[in-house]
Amino acid sequence: MIDIKDIEKSFEGKQVLKGVSLSLQDGETIVILGRSGCGKSVLLKIILRLLVQDRGAVIIDGIDTSRFREEQMMPLRKRIGMLFQGAALFDSLNVMENVAYSLREHTKMPEAEVRDKVAECLEFVELSGTEALMPSELSGGMKKRVALARAMAIGPSYMFYDEPTTGLDPLTSRKINQLIRKLQAERRVSSIVVTHEIANAFQVADRFVVIKDGEILLTGSASEVRGSKLKFVQDFIKGGVIGHGEQ
Amino acid sequence: MNGYLINRARAFSSEVYRFFAFQWEVARRLFRPPYYPKAVWEQMDRIGVDSLSIVVMVGFFTGFVLAFQIGYAMMRFGAKLYVGGIVAVSLVRELGPVLIAMVFAGRVGAGITAELGAMQVSEQIDAMKALATDPLRKLVMTRFLASVLMLPVLVVIGDLIGILGGMLVGVLNLGLTVSFYKSSVVNSLVLNDLFSGLLKPLVFGAMISLVACYFGLNTKGGTRGVGEAVTRTVVVSSVLIFLLDALITKLLFLIGI
Ligand SMILES: Nc1ncnc2c1ncn2[C@@H]1O[C@H](COP(=O)(O)OP(=O)(O)OP(=O)(O)O)[C@@H](O)[C@H]1O
Ligand SMILES: [Mg+2]
Numbered sequence: 320m321i322d323i324k325d326i327e328k329s330f331e332g333k334q335v336l337k338g339v340s341l342s343l344q345d346g347e348t349i350v351i352l353g354r355s356g357c358g359k360s361v362l363l364k365i366i367l368r369l370l371v372q373d374r375g376a377v378i379i380d381g382i383d384t385s386r387f388r389e390e391q392m393m394p395l396r397k398r399i400g401m402l403f404q405g406a407a408l409f410d411s412l413n414v415m416e417n418v419a420y421s422l423r424e425h426t427k428m429p430e431a432e433v434r435d436k437v438a439e440c441l442e443f444v445e446l447s448g449t450e451a452l453m454p455s456e457l458s459g460g461m462k463k464r465v466a467l468a469r470a471m472a473i474g475p476s477y478m479f480y481d482e483p484t485t486g487l488d489p490l491t492s493r494k495i496n497q498l499i500r501k502l503q504a505e506r507r508v509s510s511i512v513v514t515h516e517i518a519n520a521f522q523v524a525d526r527f528v529v530i531k532d533g534e535i536l537l538t539g540s541a542s543e544v545r546g547s548k549l550k551f552v553q554d555f556i557k558g559g560v561i562g563h564g565e566q
Numbered sequence: 567m568n569g570y571l572i573n574r575a576r577a578f579s580s581e582v583y584r585f586f587a588f589q590w591e592v593a594r595r596l597f598r599p600p601y602y603p604k605a606v607w608e609q610m611d612r613i614g615v616d617s618l619s620i621v622v623m624v625g626f627f628t629g630f631v632l633a634f635q636i637g638y639a640m641m642r643f644g645a646k647l648y649v650g651g652i653v654a655v656s657l658v659r660e661l662g663p664v665l666i667a668m669v670f671a672g673r674v675g676a677g678i679t680a681e682l683g684a685m686q687v688s689e690q691i692d693a694m695k696a697l698a699t700d701p702l703r704k705l706v707m708t709r710f711l712a713s714v715l716m717l718p719v720l721v722v723i724g725d726l727i728g729i730l731g732g733m734l735v736g737v738l739n740l741g742l743t744v745s746f747y748k749s750s751v752v753n754s755l756v757l758n759d760l761f762s763g764l765l766k767p768l769v770f771g772a773m774i775s776l777v778a779c780y781f782g783l784n785t786k787g788g789t790r791g792v793g794e795a796v797t798r799t800v801v802v803s804s805v806l807i808f809l810l811d812a813l814i815t816k817l818l819f820l821i822g823i
Pocket of ligand 1: 330353354355356357358361362404
């Protein structure tokens with residue numbers, strides 16, 4: 320379980336998060352909705368401590384990381400797979416080396432087994448046979464999927480997806496949604512999904528969190544979100560123009 | 567105006583503080599594995615072997631010009647016999663380390679900053695951390711070790727080539743014999759010169775790699791930020807080469823080396 324308590328974060332005097340609290344139960348998938356620039360990616364990075372909050376605490380499996388040094392975070396980071404918004408593949412490594420990265424770093428798995436595991440992960444994201452390609456040779460959507468394979472390779476118990484389906488065709492999007500579901504069902508992976516694509520959100524979410532102006536506006540199930548009378552939420556669902564006063 | 571200066575001073579001192587904190591973080595990792603020997607080896611190859619041609623060139627022309635100038639000056643005192651010794655001592659103690667470190671800062675330091683900077687702005691550094699690996703070990707330590715090991719080697723090679731370049735001038739222009747030049751070199755160089763000549767590139771290699779990694783990892787603001795970071799690396803390491811050179815020279819004099 321991951322508990323986030325009253326997280327505040329500012330950049331150069333501009334407050335992005337103004338006290339966000341959230342808890343991710345085991346086996347649950349949360350979808351975070353919010354306008355571009357509202358701090359969704361920042362929130363995910365704070366949980367991983369890639370950014371450090373100004374105030375508030377992150378508690379991962381009962382461990383409060385608020386005062387952790389970089390190296391103390393390492394064992395916890397192994398439990399979390401992160402799909403970065405921009406894929407963030409290592410561009411000096413090929414697809415095989417990217418996906419094998421954490422296996423080679425953190426396990427003593429023999430090379431043949433690493434290869435099998437990588438092939439399996441790539442098959443999962445429908446990119447079998449791309450092992451030898453360099454990231455510069457991949458399309459945007461392929462990069463995303465390789466990054467997904469890299470994040471899940473070592474079998475983390477949490478997965479964070481930062482806009483996993485943005486820029487993918489509908490078929491691949493659906494495939495990724497199924498994958499998120501499958502990881503949840505088969506391995507009891509708990510997930511946080513950040514997305515703008517409402518249709519996808521409804522496919523994967525157990526619970527929704529809507530962030531507006533640095534605070535949580537609403538959290539609830541799909542039906543609660545659909546039934547919400549808040550204009551911001553309705554506009555968001557309908558994809559209409561969203562109210563005023565955001566960043 | 568005053569406020570501006572105070573702000574600049576404050577920004578400068580906090581930058582210096584952060585650079586020292588960064589060095590401390592690297593130093594703490596120096597004595598605990600993992601070291602990634604394979605990556606260190608790769609870096610040594612890239613840093614060392616690829617710099618070889620430019621080091622040879624710089625060494626050769628420095629020795630060549632040095633012998634020419636010294637020979638010209640010495641001729642008036644009828645002391646051109648000392649050319650070999652003077653070329654060797656000034657190369658080994660001073661010019662070799664400083665000039666080759668300058669080249670190293672421009673070539674290797676700038677390259678390190680550009681590479682790490684690009685990784686930073688494309689979130690690859692974050693990805694590395696998120697995959698529970700430590701960029702300070704994987705990227706910084708490997709480049710630090712490779713630089714500390716390779717710059718002295720490059721300087722020794724540059725010194726040797728420089729002395730050979732001087733010999734060319736000595737033989738062709740000043741009418742010295744090869745064996746005379748050689749004995750002048752060998753008789754002038756003492757162990758202390760070699761010590762000073764190796765200590766300097768060791769320190770410069772450490773400094774340049776740390777400066778380069780620091781600016782690379784702290785790159786902000788996209789592609790343009792990478793360019794700015796590279797400029798900073800070259801400027802700061804060049805200035806520090808001269809500062810440290812003066813400092814080490816003075817210290818060695820004080821303790822009599
Ligand atoms: N490292 C940083 N330094 C300074 N400002 C930052 C940094 N990271 C994020 N910000 C700022 O924080 C705000 C939130 O950014 P964030 O990337 O979390 O948005 P987001 O909700 O993920 O948006 P999107 O949906 O477009 O990805 C933005 O205004 C951004 O400028
Ligand atoms: Mg984002």
